[in-house]
Amino acid sequence: MKKNILWIALLGFLIFSCDKESPKPKNEIVFFDLQPDISITTIRDYYTSMNPFCGQLPLPNDSIAYFDLDLNNDSEIDFQIEVRHYQQELTQYCGHCGIFHIKTIQIKPINSNGFISLDTVSNYWIRNYDTTQLISSSDSWTNENVTGLLTDGCMIPSLSFKDTYWGLKLDNMIAWIHLERIGNNGLKIKEFAYNSTENNSIIAGQKE
């Protein structure tokens, strides 16, 4: 009888041991604070059109500015953020002025192992996270250009943000970048971080 109890105890111990999950690899967050923040803008000046319906129009008419992101600090560019505005004339469809200065912000992976987290509704748009949200490998990712802002057109859908976190992934390390829109079609790049433990999630804004 004593022997039987011992066997049952041993069996229970073995089952318990097998059931135990192996511990998850520890998070190692690598954080970069840009000091000072980096600002890029495309509009340098405005002119007043002769057409009273047009208001202030930006100069130059068509302009692009870039920010090259080296996420893992190995001197190789991983992503490029592009801010652009360009003129589109659609007088026949869009009213008196018909001149639109469409503004876009896009991000594209430069590294073939670079991915961008997509919006849960549309696969054409970037996903905007806030600091309560987890960025994880089970989110939707793309290795192609994604649009984060599209405004001031006449025939195009509007898409915008003010202060946001975007989810990035490089060599299976999940990351965020913190951005803020500023005047003159500009963007302020503030800080970013990645979880160096592959495939482990990171909370938007998590620094340690």
Ligand SMILES: [Ca+2]
């Ligand atoms: Ca890099």
